[in-house]
Amino acid sequence: MADRPVRTRIAPSPTGDPHVGTAYMGLVNMVVARQAGGQFVLRIDDTDRARYRAGSEDAIFAALRWLGLEWDEGPDKGGPRGPYRQSERSALYREHADRLVAAGKAYRCFCSEQRLAEVRKAQEARKETTRYDRACRELPAGEVAARLAAGEPSVVRLAMPTTGETVVHDLLRGPITTPNADLQDQVLLKQDGFPTYHLASCVDDHLMEITHIIRAEEWISSAPIHKVLFDALGFEVPVLCHMPLLRNDDKNKTKISKRKNPTSILYYREAGYLPQGMLNFLGLMGWGGPREADGTQKEVFGLGDMLAAFKLEDIRLGGPVFDLDKLKYINAHHQRLLSSDEYLAQVKAYLFGDERRLRAVADLVHKRTETLGGFLGMADFFLGDVVQRPDLLVPARKPEGEQTPADAAKAAAEEAWLVLADVLDALDKVEPWTAAGLEEAGRTLATPRETGWKSRDLFALLRAAVTGKTATPPLFESMEVLGKPRCLGRLGDALRSIAAQHGEPSKKARERHEKRKKERRQADPGGEAAA
RNA sequence: GGCCCCAUCGUCUAGCGGUUAGGACACGGCCCUUUCAAGGCCGCGACGCGGGUUCGAGUCCCGUUGGGGUCACCA
Numbered sequence: 001m002a003d004r005p006v007r008t009r010i011a012p013s014p015t016g017d018p019h020v021g022t023a024y025m026g027l028v029n030m031v032v033a034r035q036a037g038g039q040f041v042l043r044i045d046d047t048d049r050a051r052y053r054a055g056s057e058d059a060i061f062a063a064l065r066w067l068g069l070e071w072d073e074g075p076d077k078g079g080p081r082g083p084y085r086q087s088e089r090s091a092l093y094r095e096h097a098d099r100l101v102a103a104g105k106a107y108r109c110f111c112s113e114q115r116l117a118e119v120r121k122a123q124e125a126r127k128e129t130t131r132y133d134r135a136c137r138e139l140p141a142g143e144v145a146a147r148l149a150a151g152e153p154s155v156v157r158l159a160m161p162t163t164g165e166t167v168v169h170d171l172l173r174g175p176i177t178t179p180n181a182d183l184q185d186q187v188l189l190k191q192d193g194f195p196t197y198h199l200a201s202c203v204d205d206h207l208m209e210i211t212h213i214i215r216a217e218e219w220i221s222s223a224p225i226h227k228v229l230f231d232a233l234g235f236e237v238p239v240l241c242h243m244p245l246l247r248n249d250d251k252n253k254t255k256i257s258k259r260k261n262p263t264s265i266l267y268y269r270e271a272g273y274l275p276q277g278m279l280n281f282l283g284l285m286g287w288g289g290p291r292e293a294d295g296t297q298k299e300v301f302g303l304g305d306m307l308a309a310f311k312l313e314d315i316r317l318g319g320p321v322f323d324l325d326k327l328k329y330i331n332a333h334h335q336r337l338l339s340s341d342e343y344l345a346q347v348k349a350y351l352f353g354d355e356r357r358l359r360a361v362a363d364l365v366h367k368r369t370e371t372l373g374g375f376l377g378m379a380d381f382f383l384g385d386v387v388q389r390p391d392l393l394v395p396a397r398k399p400e401g402e403q404t405p406a407d408a409a410k411a412a413a414e415e416a417w418l419v420l421a422d423v424l425d426a427l428d429k430v431e432p433w434t435a436a437g438l439e440e441a442g443r444t445l446a447t448p449r450e451t452g453w454k455s456r457d458l459f460a461l462l463r464a465a466v467t468g469k470t471a472t473p474p475l476f477e478s479m480e481v482l483g484k485p486r487c488l489g490r491l492g493d494a495l496r497s498i499a500a501q502h503g504e505p506s507k508k509a510r511e512r513h514e515k516r517k518k519e520r521r522q523a524d525p526g527g528e529a530a531a
Numbered sequence: 532g533g534c535c536c537c538a539u540c541g542u543c544u545a546g547c548g549g550u551u552a553g554g555a556c557a558c559g560g561c562c563c564u565u566u567c568a569a570g571g572c573c574g575c576g577a578c579g580c581g582g583g584u585u586c587g588a589g590u591c592c593c594g595u596u597g598g599g600g601u602c603a604c605c606a
Contacts, residue, residue, distance in 0.1 A: 219601095221600070281543095325557055
C-alpha cells in the first residue's frame with residue numbers, strides 16, 4: 001500500500017442537510033490527501049431509497065464548496081474511478097455479492113422482516129443478544145435455487161466466522177479485537193437489489209483505490225465486518241482511522257444532534273459565519289492547531305497552516321464538544337483579518353448578494369411601509385440575525401387546578417418545545433420550499449391529528465421562531481423568501497432558547513405529548529391524508 | 532443489557548516519568564476609552580477513583596467508576 005498514491009474520500013448520504021460532521025471528515029480527509037500529494041474523492045452514498053431526499057446532493061456540493069473543501073473526483077466532475085454515485089454502480093455490487101455467494105462466503109436469506117422481528121422479540125424475552133439466527137445459512141443448494149427460481153424475495157448475507165476473533169487495526173487506537181461470536185451475518189444486498197453500506201463501501205473503497213478510510217468513530221463497530229468482507233473479496237484492507245465524534249454541549253456530551261446544536265453546514269453560512277472560520281474551528285476539534293515558536297498552540301490558523309502542520313497521529317480521541325462560543329471567537333478573528341474592501345464585499349454579498357431574494361423582500365415591504373427609512377425596521381429579520389424571544393415562543397397559560405403559576409409556565413414551555421420540535425420535523429420534509437407548500441404543511445400541523453393547536457396559536461409560534469417578532473409580512477411568503485436553511489435554523493434556535501430558559505422537556509412530558517397526540521388521533525380518525 | 536471505544540479546568544487543548552500542571556474560549560474584576568467592540572493586566576478553574584511498576588507518576592500497567600458509540604434489508 002505504501003507504494004500507492006494516497007487517496008481518501010468522504011461518502012455522505014443525501015438524506016438531509018449537509019452535516020457539520022461531514023465537513024469535519026471532509027476537512028481531515030482532504031488535508032491528508034493534499035499533504036501526500038494524493039487525491040480526495042467525493043462519493044455519494046445513495047443506496048437508501050427510502051431516506052433519499054431530492055436536493056440534498058446539490059446542498060452537499062454547495063456546502064462543501066462554500067467551505068473550500070474541493071474534491072478531485074466526484075459525481076459532478078467525474079474521474080477515472082467513477083461513477084461516484086453508488087446508485088449508478090448497482091451492477092458492480094451485485095457482481096461482487098454473486099462472487100461471494102458462489103465462493104460460499106455469503107448466502108441467500110429468505111427470512112421475512114416479520115420472522116426477523118419475531119426472532120428478535122424471542123431473544124429479547126430470553127435476554128439474549130439480539131441477532132439473526134442464521135436460519136438460511138445452511139440451506140441446501142437445490143432449495144435455494146428452487147426458491148430463487150420461484151421468484152421468492154431474498155437478501156444476501158455475509159457468512160461471518162462464528163468462533164475466534166477478528167482484529168482490525170486503527171491508526172489511532174492500535175488493534176481492536178472483537179469476538180466473532182458477537183458479530184452477525186450482516187446483510188450485503190437488500191431485497192430491493194441495492195447494497196447495504198457495508199458491501200457498497202468495501203467494494204467502492206477497493207475499486208476507487210482508497211488507501212485511507214478516515215471516518216467517524218460510530219463506524220468502529222462495523223470495522224470487523226468490513227475486515228471480514230475485504231478478506232472474503234480478496235481485497236487489501238485500507239488504513240483505518242476512526243475520528244472522535246463531535247459532541248453536543250450537554251451534560252453527557254452526546255453525539256452531536258440537531259435538537260441540541262445547529263448541525264447543518266448551511267446554517268452557519270446563512271448565519272454569516274466565514275468559511276475560513278468554520279474550517280479553523282473544525283481543525284481545532286481533536287487537534288488543537290499548529291505549534292508556535294514557544295511551543296504553545298496557534299488557535300487561529302488557516303487551511304495553509306493546517307496543511308503544513310497537521311498530523312493524523314496527533315488527533316486526540318476524547319469526543320470534542322462543538323462549542324458555539326469558541327466558534328464565534330475564532331470566526332471573529334478571521335473577520336478582523338479581512339481588509340476593509342474584503343469585509344465590505346462580504347457584507348454586500350451576505351445582505352444583498354442575491355438580487356432575486358432582495359427583490360422578493362422589497363416586494364413584501366414596499367406597500368407595508370410609509371418611507372424608505374422604514375425598510376430596515378420591517379426587513380431586518382430577512383437580512384440578519386434574529387434574537388430569539390422565549391417570551392413570545394411560550395404562550396402565557398393560567399394555572400389549572402392545583403398548578404402553581406411556575407408549574408403552568410413550565411408546562412407551557414414544555415408544550416411549546418414539543419410542538420415546535422414536531423413542526424421542525426414536518427417542515428424539514430417540505431419540498432419544494434414554497435409559500436403554498438408551507439401553508440399546506442402549516443394547516444396540516446394545526447389539526448387535532450397533528451399538534452392539536454389552533455392555526456392562530458401555531459402560526460404565532462412559528463412567526464416568533466422564524467422572525468423574532470409578532471408583526472411581519474405574511475408568514476409563509478416570508479418563509480419562502482427567507483429560505484429553508486434559515487427557517488429551519490431559526491426553528492432550532494428557538495428550541496434551544498426555550499430550553500435555555502425553561503429546560504428541555506422531561507421524559508414524562510415527552511411521553512404525555514405522544515400520548516395526547518395518540519388520543520387526539522383516535523378521537524379524530526379522519527384526515528388520513530394528514531398522517 | 533452484550534460488544535467496542537474514550538477519560539487533564541465548565542469547554543477546546545498542551546503535557547509523551549521529575550512542571551508552581553501551560554495556553555485559549557467562557558465567566559468575574561481592573562486598565563485603556565466620549566460609547567461599543569478590540570486590546571492589556573489580574574482572578575476563578577482540571578489530572579474521576581483505587582491498586583500496582585518506579586527513587587519519582589497527569590504521564591506506564593491493572594482494576595473500578597463515569598461517559599460515549601453500536602447492536603437494521605440506515606448510512
